[in-house]
Amino acid sequence: MSAPTFSFEFFPPKTPEGAEKLRVTRRQLAQFKPEFFSVTFGAGGTTQEGTLNAVLEIRQEGFAAAPHLSCIGSSRANIAEILQRYRDHGIRHIVALRGDIPSGMGDVGEFRYANELVAFIRETHGDWFHIEVAAYPEYHPQAQSAEADLRNFVNKVNAGANSAITQYFFNADAYFHFVDAVQARGVNIPIVPGIMPIQNFNQLARFSDMCGAEIPRWLKLRLASFGDDSASIRAFGLDFVTELSDRLLQNGAPGLHFYTLNAAGAVSTVWQRLGL
Ligand SMILES: Cc1cc2nc3c(=O)[nH]c(=O)nc-3n(C[C@H](O)[C@H](O)[C@H](O)COP(=O)(O)OP(=O)(O)OC[C@H]3O[C@@H](n4cnc5c(N)ncnc54)[C@H](O)[C@@H]3O)c2cc1C
Numbered sequence: 001m002s003a004p005t006f007s008f009e010f011f012p013p014k015t016p017e018g019a020e021k022l023r024v025t026r027r028q029l030a031q032f033k034p035e036f037f038s039v040t041f042g043a044g045g046t047t048q049e050g051t052l053n054a055v056l057e058i059r060q061e062g063f064a065a066a067p068h069l070s071c072i073g074s075s076r077a078n079i080a081e082i083l084q085r086y087r088d089h090g091i092r093h094i095v096a097l098r099g100d101i102p103s104g105m106g107d108v109g110e111f112r113y114a115n116e117l118v119a120f121i122r123e124t125h126g127d128w129f130h131i132e133v134a135a136y137p138e139y140h141p142q143a144q145s146a147e148a149d150l151r152n153f154v155n156k157v158n159a160g161a162n163s164a165i166t167q168y169f170f171n172a173d174a175y176f177h178f179v180d181a182v183q184a185r186g187v188n189i190p191i192v193p194g195i196m197p198i199q200n201f202n203q204l205a206r207f208s209d210m211c212g213a214e215i216p217r218w219l220k221l222r223l224a225s226f227g228d229d230s231a232s233i234r235a236f237g238l239d240f241v242t243e244l245s246d247r248l249l250q251n252g253a254p255g256l257h258f259y260t261l262n263a264a265g266a267v268s269t270v271w272q273r274l275g276l
Pocket of ligand 1: 040070096097098100114133134140142143144148152153156
């Protein structure tokens, strides 16, 4: 088995202060020598320049960086242009997603699902790009059924994905079950768990509702019981996320992808506690 791979995700900063904060975060996390950093892409292309600029800045500092690319609301011509720009900059690693239609933006564009984007990248650029796709151990919130979601994931992999990163989850069994289910359907690419630090309970609960990540009842009640005591929430969250990450790695996860929210603190602590 090859050594686990570790990566850190950022979102493109919107202000000069945000950009400076991200530089500091990145330098802190760079000491852990991740396989790559990735930078998200606002659906509908809203952060197109910000994503590319952040990726280029990371690469200038000598680190590998992968831009995300979401296709919903875009035309083939627009996606072709972005891919060509990435390629012209020598970028060979991308995270290919459908994205979600921003409210108020009616037109879904020329790509309906991420598998169509993956197929388009392969058609137009052959093997130039290493393509990561998203996976949902607790199933995607819009999935017609668990079975349909598994089938759709397998199709997306068969369209040409090299590896996958999961939505975050707090239940390791969901991840192992998902990996077993897709492997039984012939998938053999690495599926790297996405790890979300627990920092702010209300924010996490809201976001988890939207993206279909379940906070188990016991965990929700425990976190809620800390009320406004954010130090206790963070301390408990660190213990929980470290244990989850450790269990995933001990049981064969091929690496970890950390959702950093552009901050190094929690992720660095988890990393150090895991002894990576
Ligand atoms: C690691 C990771 C990174 C992300 N980064 C970003 C980002 O940078 N920018 C962003 O906007 N969003 C990002 N997202 C969120 C993502 O765009 C949303 O979760 C989105 O709702 C689904 O994207 P997808 O690529 O998984 O879509 P898909 O794989 O297309 O799946 C979406 C839904 O459609 C269903 N489906 C797929 N194919 C078919 C078909 N042929 N017929 C019927 N149904 C089908 C699936 O079962 C699923 O329910 C990220 C998510 C993850 C896990």
